Amino acid sequence: MQIFEKCGNTDIEGVDSTNACYGGTAALFNCVNWVESSSWDGRYGLVVCTDSAVYAEGPARPTGGAAAIVMLIGPDAPIAFESKYRGSHMAHAYDFYKPNLASEYPVVDGKLSQTCYLMALDACYKHYCAKYEKFEGKQFSISDADYIVFHSPYNKLVQKSFARLVFDDFTRGASSIDEAAKEKFAPFSSLSGDESYQSRDLEKVAQQVAKPLYDSKVQPTTLIPKQVGNMYTASIYAAFVSLLHNKNSELAGKRIIMFSYGSGLTATMFSLKLQEGQYPFSLSNIASVMSVDEKLKSRIEVAPEKFVETLKLMEHRYGGKDFVTSKDTSCLAPGTYYLTEVDSMYRRFYSQKAADGAPAANGSIINGH
Amino acid sequence: MQIFEKCGNTDIEGVDSTNACYGGTAALFNCVNWVESSSWDGRYGLVVCTDSAVYAEGPARPTGGAAAIVMLIGPDAPIAFESKYRGSHMAHAYDFYKPNLASEYPVVDGKLSQTCYLMALDACYKHYCAKYEKFEGKQFSISDADYIVFHSPYNKLVQKSFARLVFDDFTRGASSIDEAAKEKFAPFSSLSGDESYQSRDLEKVAQQVAKPLYDSKVQPTTLIPKQVGNMYTASIYAAFVSLLHNKNSELAGKRIIMFSYGSGLTATMFSLKLQEGQYPFSLSNIASVMSVDEKLKSRIEVAPEKFVETLKLMEHRYGGKDFVTSKDTSCLAPGTYYLTEVDSMYRRFYSQKAADGAPAANGSIINGH
Numbered sequence: 001m002q003i004f005e006k007c008g009n010t011d012i013e014g015v016d017s018t019n020a021c022y023g024g025t026a027a028l029f030n031c032v033n034w035v036e037s038s039s040w041d042g043r044y045g046l047v048v049c050t051d052s053a054v055y056a057e058g059p060a061r062p063t064g065g066a067a068a069i070v071m072l073i074g075p076d077a078p079i080a081f082e083s084k085y086r087g088s089h090m091a092h093a094y095d096f097y098k099p100n101l102a103s104e105y106p107v108v109d110g111k112l113s114q115t116c117y118l119m120a121l122d123a124c125y126k127h128y129c130a131k132y133e134k135f136e137g138k139q140f141s142i143s144d145a146d147y148i149v150f151h152s153p154y155n156k157l158v159q160k161s162f163a164r165l166v167f168d169d170f171t172r173g174a175s176s177i178d179e180a181a182k183e184k185f186a187p188f189s190s191l192s193g194d195e196s197y198q199s200r201d202l203e204k205v206a207q208q209v210a211k212p213l214y215d216s217k218v219q220p221t222t223l224i225p226k227q228v229g230n231m232y233t234a235s236i237y238a239a240f241v242s243l244l245h246n247k248n249s250e251l252a253g254k255r256i257i258m259f260s261y262g263s264g265l266t267a268t269m270f271s272l273k274l275q276e277g278q279y280p281f282s283l284s285n286i287a288s289v290m291s292v293d294e295k296l297k298s299r300i301e302v303a304p305e306k307f308v309e310t311l312k313l314m315e316h317r318y319g320g321k322d323f324v325t326s327k328d329t330s331c332l333a334p335g336t337y338y339l340t341e342v343d344s345m346y347r348r349f350y351s352q353k354a355a356d357g358a359p360a361a362n363g364s365i366i367n368g369h
Numbered sequence: 370m371q372i373f374e375k376c377g378n379t380d381i382e383g384v385d386s387t388n389a390c391y392g393g394t395a396a397l398f399n400c401v402n403w404v405e406s407s408s409w410d411g412r413y414g415l416v417v418c419t420d421s422a423v424y425a426e427g428p429a430r431p432t433g434g435a436a437a438i439v440m441l442i443g444p445d446a447p448i449a450f451e452s453k454y455r456g457s458h459m460a461h462a463y464d465f466y467k468p469n470l471a472s473e474y475p476v477v478d479g480k481l482s483q484t485c486y487l488m489a490l491d492a493c494y495k496h497y498c499a500k501y502e503k504f505e506g507k508q509f510s511i512s513d514a515d516y517i518v519f520h521s522p523y524n525k526l527v528q529k530s531f532a533r534l535v536f537d538d539f540t541r542g543a544s545s546i547d548e549a550a551k552e553k554f555a556p557f558s559s560l561s562g563d564e565s566y567q568s569r570d571l572e573k574v575a576q577q578v579a580k581p582l583y584d585s586k587v588q589p590t591t592l593i594p595k596q597v598g599n600m601y602t603a604s605i606y607a608a609f610v611s612l613l614h615n616k617n618s619e620l621a622g623k624r625i626i627m628f629s630y631g632s633g634l635t636a637t638m639f640s641l642k643l644q645e646g647q648y649p650f651s652l653s654n655i656a657s658v659m660s661v662d663e664k665l666k667s668r669i670e671v672a673p674e675k676f677v678e679t680l681k682l683m684e685h686r687y688g689g690k691d692f693v694t695s696k697d698t699s700c701l702a703p704g705t706y707y708l709t710e711v712d713s714m715y716r717r718f719y720s721q722k723a724a725d726g727a728p729a730a731n732g733s734i735i736n737g738h
Binding site for chain 2: 004010018081
C-alpha cells in the first residue's frame with residue numbers, strides 16, 4: 001500500500017482473494033461486482049494476479065513459470081462481461097495443494113488434477129449452456145464462441161480440454177457437430193463419464209475432430225503460456241493477453257469464452273463480449289501498450305543449472321528472516337520493485353530500480369516505523 | 370464444499386478473503402456487491418467469519434478467544450447497507466502479523482497496534498463524514514449514529530475508540546459537543562495528531578466526556594466480546610450480534626455505525642439502517658434464533674491448566690500430519706463438525722456429532738480419493 005500512501009490515497013477497499021489458480025478470477029469478479037454495486041464511488045478498480053509457479057525437482061519442475069497481470073476495471077469497458085452466462089463448479093479435492101508450510105512447493109497428483117480439471121470443465125460448460133439457453137431461448141454450442149481461453153498450466157491440457165468441449169457438444173446433440181464428427185464419436189457414445197476421462201482412444205479421436213476448430217478458436221490464445229510456462233493465477237489472463245496481442249481490433253463484436261480453474265477445486269466458465277472502444281481504452285491501444293513481443297524478446301536466457309541454483313536459494317529463504325538480497329539488479333527491467341532485505345522481525349524492505357535502468361540511489365521504501 | 374456437493378449444488382462462487390481481522394468484512398462487502406451486481410442469479414449468499422485467536426504464553430494470551438459467525442445475504446433485508454457512506458483506510462504496518470509459518474501465534478506490537486487502530490479510526494471517520502456530508506448536504510456527528518459497533522479485541526480499546534470519536538467531533542466543531550465538553554477538551558486542542566494518541570490526560574478526559582454516550586450507544590454491543598474474548602474476523606459481528614440480542618425490535622429505524630479493523634492494516638467505517646422486516650427475517654426472530662443467552666450459558670468452564678495443555682497440543686499439531694484426534698466429543702454441541710484425522714498426505718477428515726448429541730455412527734465425511 002506504500003505506493004498509494006505516498007499519494008495520500010488510503011481510502012481503498014479490497015483484500016487478497018485466495019484459491020489456488022482461481023484467486024485472480026475471484027478478485028476480478030469481486031472488482032467487477034463492486035463497480036456494478038451501489039457502493040461504487042466512480043473510481044477504477046485494479047485486479048492483480050501474480051504467482052511464481054515453482055516445483056520440487058522432478059517432472060513438473062520444467063512446467064513452472066512466473067508472471068504478474070494487472071487489469072484495470074471500470075464502466076463502459078471495451079472488454080465486457082456477459083454476466084448472466086456463468087457456470088461454476090466447486091468440489092473437494094486434493095489434486096494440487098500446499099500442505100507443508102515450510103515449503104513453497106506443492107503436493108501434486110498430476111493424473112487426478114487433470115481429471116478434476118476436465119470434470120470441472122464439463123460441469124461448468126453444462127451450467128454455462130443451461131444459463132445461456134434459459135436467457136436466449138436457444139441451444140448453445142462451441143459455434144457460438146469465437147475464441148475459448150483456458151487456464152493453461154501446459155498446452156497439452158488446453159488441447160485436451162477443447163477436444164473435451166467438442167465431445168460434450170456431441171453428447172448434447174449440439175448443432176456444432178457435423179455428420180462426419182458424429183460418426184467418429186459414435187463408438188464412444190455409451191462410455192460412462194469416468195470411462196470417457198480415461199479413454200486414450202476417445203482423447204485421440206476428439207483431438208483429431210477438434211483440430212480445425214482448435215486452430216481458429218484456441219491456438220491464438222496459446223502464445224504466452226507456451227513461452228512462459230505455468231503462471232497459476234495469471235495463466236488464463238496471460239492466455240487472454242495472447243489473444244489480444246494476436247487479434248486486437250479484429251476482436252470487436254466477438255464473444256470469448258473463459259475457463260478458469262483452481263485446484264482444490266473451484267472453476268468458472270464465463271464469457272466476454274468485446275468492442276473496439278475509445279482510445280486510450282481501445283483494443284488496438286491495449287494490445288500496443290502491452291508490447292508482448294518486446295517483453296518476450298527481453299527475457300534473459302540462463303542455463304538450467306543457474307535456474308536450479310536460484311530455486312535452492314529460494315528454498316533456503318522461504319519463510320526466512322535476517323537476510324539481504326543480491327545487489328546485482330542487472331537482470332531487472334527498469335522501474336522494477338525488488339526485495340532488498342528481510343530483517344530480524346521478518347519485516348520486508350523493497351527498492352525500485354530507476355526508470356532509466358540505473359539502480360535507485362535513494363528510492364528505498366522503508367517498511368518500518 | 371462437501372455439504373453442498375451432497376446436495377448436488379456445486380455451481381457456487383466466492384473464495385477466501387484474507388486480511389487479518391478485516392477478512393470477514395471484505396467477504397461481506399464482496400457478497401453484498403454480488404447481490405447488487407448483474408451477475409447475481411437470485412440465490413442467497415453466505416458469509417462465514419471464523420477464527421481461533423490464540424497467543425503465545427504472555428500477557429496477550431488471556432485475551433484470546435474463538436468464534437464463527439455466519440451471515441445470510443439477500444435482497445430486501447431488515448439489515449441494509451447505507452452503501453454510499455463508507456470510509457476506508459489502508460496503510461502499511463507491522464502491528465500484528467504471522468511471519469513464522471511454523472507457528473499459529475502472531476507477532477504483536479501491542480502499543481503500535483493500538484495507535485494504528487486509533488489512526489485508522491480517525492481516517493475512516495474523516496472519510497465517512499466527508500461522504501455523508503457530500504450526499505446529505507449537512508454535517509455528520511456521532512449524534513447521527515444510534516449505535517456504534519467496533520472491532521473488539523478487548524473492551525478497553527472499544528472505550529478508548531468511542532472516546533476518540535467524541536474528541537474527533539470536538540476537533541471538527543461538530544454539534545454533538547456541548548459547551549461543558551468543549552471546556553474540558555480545550556486544553557488539548559493544540560495537540561498534534563501524534564501527541565493526541567499518546568496523551569493519557571486526553572484519554573482520561575475523553576472517556577469521562579464520552580461516558581453517557583458510551584453507555585447508550587456502545588455498551589449494548591459489548592456482551593459477547595467481553596464474554597468470549599478476541600475472535601479476529603468474527604469480533605465486530607459478535608459485537609453486532611450482542612446489539613441485536615439486547616435491542617432486537619427496538620433497532621427498527623436506527624442507524625448503526627460499524628468500524629472494522631484488520632492489522633497490516635485495512636479498516637472501514639460503514640453504516641447499516643435497520644427495519645423490523647418480515648418473519649422469518651425479522652429482527653425479533655433473528656435475535657430469537659441466535660439464542661445468545663443459551664449459547665453463552667452452555668459453555669463449559671475448564672481450569673487454566675487445561676487450556677494451556679490444549680494449546681500445547683495445538684502447537685504440536687499445527688501444520689502437522691499423520692495423527693488422529695481424541696474420540697471424546699462430549700464437549701461438542703450437537704451437530705458440530707469436527708476433525709477426526711490428518712493422514713500422511715496431510716489430507717483432513719471430518720465427522721459430525723449427531724443432532725441428538727450422540728457421536729455419529731456413520732457420519733464420517735471422506736476427504737480422500
